[in-house]
Amino acid sequence: xxxxxxxxxEPSSYSWNQLLKDGSTAWTGVRNFQARNFLKQMQKGDCVxxxxxxxxxxxxxxxxxxxxxxQDPTISESDWxxxxxxxxxxxxxxxxLSTIKADTALKQILLVRQSRLSVTPLTKAEFDRILGMSGRxxx
DNA sequence: GCCAACGTTGGC
DNA sequence: GCCAACGTTGGC
Numbered sequence: 041x042x043x044x045x046x047x048x049x050e051p052s053s054y055s056w057n058q059l060l061k062d063g064s065t066a067w068t069g070v071r072n073f074q075a076r077n078f079l080k081q082m083q084k085g086d087c088v089x090x091x092x093x094x095x096x097x098x099x100x101x102x103x104x105x106x107x108x109x110x111q112d113p114t115i116s117e118s119d120w121x122x123x124x125x126x127x128x129x130x131x132x133x134x135x136x137l138s139t140i141k142a143d144t145a146l147k148q149i150l151l152v153r154q155s156r157l158s159v160t161p162l163t164k165a166e167f168d169r170i171l172g173m174s175g176r177x178x179x
Numbered sequence: 180g181c182c183a184a185c186g187t188t189g190g191c
Numbered sequence: 192g193c194c195a196a197c198g199t200t201g202g203c
Contacts, residue, residue, distance in 0.1 A: 048201090050200095050201090072185095072186080073186095093200085093201060093202090094200085094201060094202080097201090097202075137202080154184085154185085155183095155184080155185095155200080155201060155202070156184065156185060156186085156199085156200050156201065157185090158200090
């Protein structure tokens with residue numbers, strides 16, 4: 041079954057534009073057990089919302105899991121993993137954190153409740169609702 | 180720049 | 192095994 045996720049990045053360290061430019065990227069550097077476990081659960085083809093933290097605080101694009109979890113090449117200790125992500129499309133209208141917080145159906149998502157977690161799961165309903173707010177109908 | 184939330188570390 | 196101290200992240 042297809043799953044839905046949200047990943048965060050500070051635009052200054054890795055931005056959506058960079059991902060577009062790169063065509064795909066290894067999502068490395070996750071050093072949190074909870075986030076790591078989510079990474080491990082990702083399946084090829086899962087949809088991933090891309091959130092810019094700190095300076096923008098908005099969801100800017102939709103990506104897809106291209107490759108499931110593998111050993112994170114940026115660390116020598118084992119058992120930290122990365123996945124490969126590729127961009128699908130840029131949101132016509134970014135969905136701001138304030139918009140999400142103002143929405144009854146979305147204000148309890150993990151992004152809001154646990155703002156420091158860099159990889160979080162979303163339900164299909166939440167995913168669809170965010171896409172609905174992005175200025176275009178689903179897909 | 181400040182602070183809250185969370186994770187990690189280390190002393191006991 | 193508890194908890195204080197500290198570091199980091201991210202929203203405001």
